[in-house]
Amino acid sequence: MSQALVVVAHGSHLNPDSSAPTYDHADTVRATGAFDEVRTGFWKEEPSLREVLRTVEADEVYVVPMFISEGYFTEQVIPRELRLDGWDVADWESDGLSADVATYTAADTGQTVHYCGPVGTHEAMTDVLVRRAESVTGDPDVGEGFGFAVVGHGTERNENSAKAIEYHAERVREMDRFDEVQALYMDEEPEVDDVTDYFDSDDVVVVPLFVADGFHTQEDIPEDMGLTDDYRTGYDVPADVDGHRIWYAGAVGTEPLLADVLLERAADAGADVSRAVEEVRESTRVAAGGSASPSPPEADD
Amino acid sequence: MLDRHADALVRAAGEGVDFDGLRVSSTPDGYRFETPETTAEGLSEADLRGRADDPYVTNWYFWEREVGGHGRPRRAFLRRAEDAPIHSTDDPDPEEDAGRAVPDRYAALRGSAEAGGDGGEADEADAVDGDGHGAGGDGGLVTEWGQLRIEATLGEGDARRYDLRHVDDADARAADLDSHDDPLDAREVGKLDGRERYRPLKTAPSLRRGWVFPSLDPRALTEAVEAFYPATVANWYREYEGELDVDHWVDTAERQTGIYDVIDELPREGVEYVAEACCVDSQCLRRREWEYDEGDDLAADGGDGPFPCREPCSLVVAAARKWTKLEAEEEREYTFTLTPSEREQVEDIVGAVADGRAAEIREADLSEGANRYRARYLRAKRFADGESDAGDGDTDDATE
Known part of the structure; x- marks a missing residue:
């Protein structure tokens, strides 16, 4: 029985780079050969969620949403657009963080679709956050002497979004690797604007839990934290803010190790990918720094 | 001749081959090899292998052994x-x-x-x-x-x-x-x-x-x-295959939720304009097969492309949301004073933007109503605020 991985993401009508991480991670998984096919589908780009399944030949399809939390897109839009017959969010038996998989038949193609929880709530995402810290500092052992902040939207749009932030912050804390760990939000307390108030450490790595770089990660957060007065002029990594060095990592979704979360999601849903997991964990190790000079993105509806 | 063709042909002959005009079978008297141009019977295996470079054979091999995917x-x-x-x-x-x-x-x-x-x-x-x-x-x-x-x-x-x-x-x-x-x-x-x-x-x-x-x-x-x-x-x-599943405007609009929930309020007339604005060949190469509803066609040309469009795409849905909001406004009557040439120029400007030509109009081509200087003159004369902050005259945004 052939198996396919379909990565579904939001995409953008305005920002040409929104889909780049999705393509990159799909390519990483494709290169492992773990799946007969690896495809991508988008809400705002093509192939659309409506039509992506018909581009897949396999009968057994693992669908993994490139979304940060359970909510409107994972619970309503994606299942509806994929035409998952009989979808009921209760089938995930989730507390808002624990969706793993529910299996349906796609009405228009007849394929068996294993609909997985989003990448953002998988426990392996904690490792991606930490790997992001290694990448942005260029230090594979980063931790001692460093604070670590995970940044998210907050509850304004989706209460599960904040749950995911807290969940990963707590898991990083339990690793006992960084001196301090803090969850920060864009639209509620504790706010990312006041990042330096929450840390004693001189060095603080700040990683937004977002799937792609865009308006929030490239404009709002850098300006809110005081890394720059104008995002268009870029910012230093690290940047000096109120006597702290802020290592701003940009969206965690761009970290190559995120491909591992796609594999883990599919594996949890019953896909046979075990060898590929090891391969991706090693091949995606970067641990090299770099300064960011973002191009201005635009917000999409 | 390639061994892989000959080997595959001999192997397949047992069960028989019937593909794109090539018929090969195994009979008690030897192999039978037939194409529209030739028929040979009583062939030995070596004879059969000798025909493996026949175009009918390499064609069969390519489609059946390399491409596969019947029904795909x-x-x-x-x-x-x-x-x-x-x-x-x-x-x-x-x-x-x-x-x-x-x-x-x-x-x-x-x-x-x-x-x-x-x-x-x-x-x-x-x-x-x-x-x-x-x-x-x-x-x-x-x-x-x-x-x-x-x-x-x-x-x-x-x-x-x-x-x-x-x-x-x-x-x-x-x-x-x-x-x-x-x-x-x-x-x-x-x-x-x-x-x-x-x-x-x-x-x-x-x-x-x-x-x-x-x-x-x-x-x-x-x-x-x-x-x-x-x-x-x-x-x-x-x-x-006659199995295209088309979702018409009404199906698609009613399916929407969230910020796109409103688009089923776009008047029928507005949907006509959407199709005319977005879905013609000059804007999209897909051939529009969706209509307003089953048995209720739109007047706009659907296009001539080889591949069909089976439902309003995400761009059409997003644009329709904007138009739904705009069409909810009440009409008012305005009185303008324009010369005949100025009225014509306004049409020229709309036409140039709608056709994506605005950026192509040459700087000194004053014969074009949508020329930048002509537009700036009109703005200076007829629009109260005159010069705006965007004083660099960038017309690119007009086509966004």
Whole structure:
């Protein structure tokens, strides 16, 4: 029985780079050969969620949403657009963080679709956050002497979004690797604007839990934290803010190790990918720094 | 002759072969080999192997041993790419399935190989040494798919190779184009238009020129086409089979939730304007098959492209949301004082923006109503605020 991985993401009508991480991670998984096919589908780009399944030949399809939390897109839009017959969010038996998989038949193609929880709530995402810290500092052992902040939207749009932030912050804390760990939000307390108030450490790595770089990660957060007065002029990594060095990592979704979360999601849903997991964990190790000079993105509806 | 063809033919003869005019079977008196041009009976295995380089045999091998995928869109698309009957003779439903027979097809596919002089590997070599091969025109078998031009030729062992490029680069030398081997490069090639602007609609007729995939195998060709025009092959094949699932405007609008929930309030008249504004060939190469509702057609032209559009796309839905809000406003009456030429100029400006010509109008071409100086003069004279902050005269945004 052939198996396919379909990565579904939001995409953008305005920002040409929104889909780049999705393509990159799909390519990483494709290169492992773990799946007969690896495809991508988008809400705002093509192939659309409506039509992506018909581009897949396999009968057994693992669908993994490139979304940060359970909510409107994972619970309503994606299942509806994929035409998952009989979808009921209760089938995930989730507390808002624990969706793993529910299996349906796609009405228009007849394929068996294993609909997985989003990448953002998988426990392996904690490792991606930490790997992001290694990448942005260029230090594979980063931790001692460093604070670590995970940044998210907050509850304004989706209460599960904040749950995911807290969940990963707590898991990083339990690793006992960084001196301090803090969850920060864009639209509620504790706010990312006041990042330096929450840390004693001189060095603080700040990683937004977002799937792609865009308006929030490239404009709002850098300006809110005081890394720059104008995002268009870029910012230093690290940047000096109120006597702290802020290592701003940009969206965690761009970290190559995120491909591992796609594999883990599919594996949890019953896909046979075990060898590929090891391969991706090693091949995606970067641990090299770099300064960011973002191009201005635009917000999409 | 290739051993793999001979070995496969001998193996397959036991069960019998019936494909694209080739019939081979095993009888008590030896093998029977039949094509529309020739029949031979009582053949030994060596005799049969000796016929393995017959075009009918290499054709069978290519389709049945290399391409496979019976009933799959990719196979049908590759059949189309060499003008073969979409369903070969051993498929169940060959009705109305015209196409070239093997000798005719091979002659057309060989056109390019012969011109190159050294067989199907010529493409890549020529892309390097630039002796003119791959220039198109007298090449292999050419088909088009939107703005894609696909030239099929015969490669090693008569396996097909495909040259993929922009239709408007048909006559360009491959050496003059940016050459790509990885079909997934098509995602990057198709991302921005010739003016470096993002193409959110993959089937917009704004594919940039200047690139070529000079020698793709069948799998890579379908991957590249999928990247340029996602799901078009799958939908074309569904339509070909009479199974295209169309979701009309009403179906699509009523399905929406969240911020797009409102679009089912767009008046019927507004939907007409949407189709006329967004879904004509000048804006999108998909052929609109969706209507207002089942049995309730829209007046706008749906287009002539090879691949169908089966429901309003995400761009149409997003735009319709804007228009739904705008159409909710009450009309008011305004009184303007304009000269006849000024009134005409306003129409010129709207026309230039709507047709995407605003940026092309020359700086000193004062005969154009949408010329920048003409527009600035009109603004200075008729619009109270006159000069705006955007004093650099950038007209690009007008077409966003």
